[in-house]
Amino acid sequence: MVPIRGEPPGPAMRMVRALPRFSANGTRMGIDRTGSPGAVVVRKGPAPGRGRVGPGGSVTDLIAPALVHDVRHLITHARHRTAVAVNSELVLLYWSVGDRIRRELLDESRAPYGEAIVRELSDVLRREFGRGFTRRNLYNMLHFAEVFPDVQKVHALRAQLTWTHYRSLLTVKDEEIREKLMQKAISRKLTTAELQEEIRR
Numbered sequence: 418m419v420p421i422r423g424e425p426p427g428p429a430m431r432m433v434r435a436l437p438r439f440s441a442n443g444t445r446m447g448i449d450r451t452g453s454p455g456a457v458v459v460r461k462g463p464a465p466g467r468g469r470v471g472p473g474g475s476v477t478d479l480i481a482p483a484l485v486h487d488v489r490h491l492i493t494h495a496r497h498r499t500a501v502a503v504n505s506e507l508v509l510l511y512w513s514v515g516d517r518i519r520r521e522l523l524d525e526s527r528a529p530y531g532e533a534i535v536r537e538l539s540d541v542l543r544r545e546f547g548r549g550f551t552r553r554n555l556y557n558m559l560h561f562a563e564v565f566p567d568v569q570k571v572h573a574l575r576a577q578l579t580w581t582h583y584r585s586l587l588t589v590k591d592e593e594i595r596e597k598l599m600q601k602a603i604s605r606k607l608t609t610a611e612l613q614e615e616i617r618r
Contacts, residue, residue, distance in 0.1 A: 505575040508583065512571050515558030522559075535559075560587050564595075578602065581609040589616060 518538070522531045535555050542550035561583055565571050578586075582602055589595040602612045 501576055504579050507580055508575045508578070509568075509572060511558045511580055512562055512565070512568060514555070515560070515562030516568070518555065518559045519562050557584055557587065574603065577606075579609065582607075582612055585609060585612050585616060 518535065521534065522528055527534065535552055539550055539552040539555050542555075564587055565583070578599070586595055586599055586602075589598060598612065598615055601607065601615060605611075607615065
């Protein structure tokens with residue numbers, strides 16, 4: 418916002434120039450009206466609600482700590498909501514992919530070629546979408562759809578259980594134990610590591 422030489426400053430520049438400034442120790446500095454360029458007059462007294470956030474994390478001139486706190490809070494919560502939304506979509510995607518493969522392999526004419534079908538599908542998907550669609554992951558998705566056949570239940574729990582939660586639960590063979598572990602993970606908000614610890618007990 419630097420005016421062109423010879424051009425009078427606009428209202429935005431005049432507003433910026435009119436804003437109070439504060440020294441590093443919190444004292445307020447007023448503009449020297451004597452005409453000396455760059456000179457300031459120090460007025461004693463700290464600036465209420467103001468501070469400096471430098472490279473180490475302090476609050477900058479003219480920014481109230483409450484403003485920084487509120488904006489950080491908004492950003493953090495938005496990031497969390499975004500992560501939850503992405504995870505929810507991935508869980509449903511992986512279930513859908515697994516269910517589609519399962520239905521393909523249920524076809525008696527295709528069943529004998531199951532391993533070859535998964536291998537070739539993985540090759541195609543990895544070229545287009547990356548390493549998330551390895552043969553191992555496709556088999557995990559297939560197993561996911563087989564062990565949790567009720568898509569409505571998966572949909573209802575998609576914001577509470579991540580894909581890594583489900584992959585951990587897939588290692589539990591006993592259906593009753595698996596259900597209890599799943600409910601414990603939901604009620605206690607267990608991380609994947611905590612759930613795996615419960616499985617090992």
